Amino acid sequence: MKSPLLLPRLPRLAWMLLLIGGLIWINAARVRDSAQFGLPGQRPPSPQIGFPAPDFALSDLAGQTVRLADLRGQPLVLNFWATWCPPCRAEMPALQSIALSTASRGVRVVGINQAEDAAQVTGFMQTLGLDFPVLLDRDAAVSQLYRVRSLPTTFFVDRDGVIREIVIGGPMSQALLASKIESLLK
Structure with missing residues (x-):
């Protein structure tokens, strides 16, 4: 049973x-x-071409807070870099030249230094004669937000705050930078 x-x-x-x-x-x-x-x-999803660039707030070399949202309305070149990175160092003169030659067209080149202090970055900028704005990502939080995996990484953002191009690695030549910016301005 x-x-x-x-x-x-x-x-x-x-x-x-x-x-x-x-x-x-x-x-x-x-x-x-x-x-x-x-x-x-x-x-949030990884920053992608065709999607808005994530907002952030970082200090510049003078200690002033700069928000990405404050830069809307102008095309941006956001270049993530560090002083110890050889390709980053190699593309700095091209970034400086492009910053000067496209400023009259409203383009802003902004360097985002990864995890270094202001004194070190200021010394580097002075040594190379660079004067485009640099923001300090001291804890690499913005680099993480943008999913930066290698340096340099450059985001080309249009007037509406939308990512149009991403270049990973370098160094970028002045000609490559100019062509990316021209496509941004169309």
Whole structure:
């Protein structure tokens, strides 16, 4: 004779597996939807071409806070760099030249230095004769926000604050910078 307790166990096990599977499915759908709709607690998508550049606030070399939103309305070249990075150092003269030659057209070249102090960056800028604005990303939080994985990384942002080009690595030549800026201005 079969025990009356063995028959209910099979359905109970099936219900338990169904419940666990349902919870997994609901959780997966919640994570997918929250990432898609930007719900709190979810990381924003990686900055991409055709999407708005994420806003940030950083100090410049004089200690003044600069927000990306304050620069809207003008095309931007955001160059993430560091003094210890050889390709970054190599492309600095081209960035300086482009900053000077395109300023009259409203283009702003902004360097975003990764995790170095103001004195070190100021000395570097003076040694190379650079005078375009540099912001200090002391804790590399903005670099993380922009998903910068290698230096230099340059974002070309249009007047509306939309990323139009991303160049990873370098050094970029003045001709390459000029062509990217021309496409920004169209």
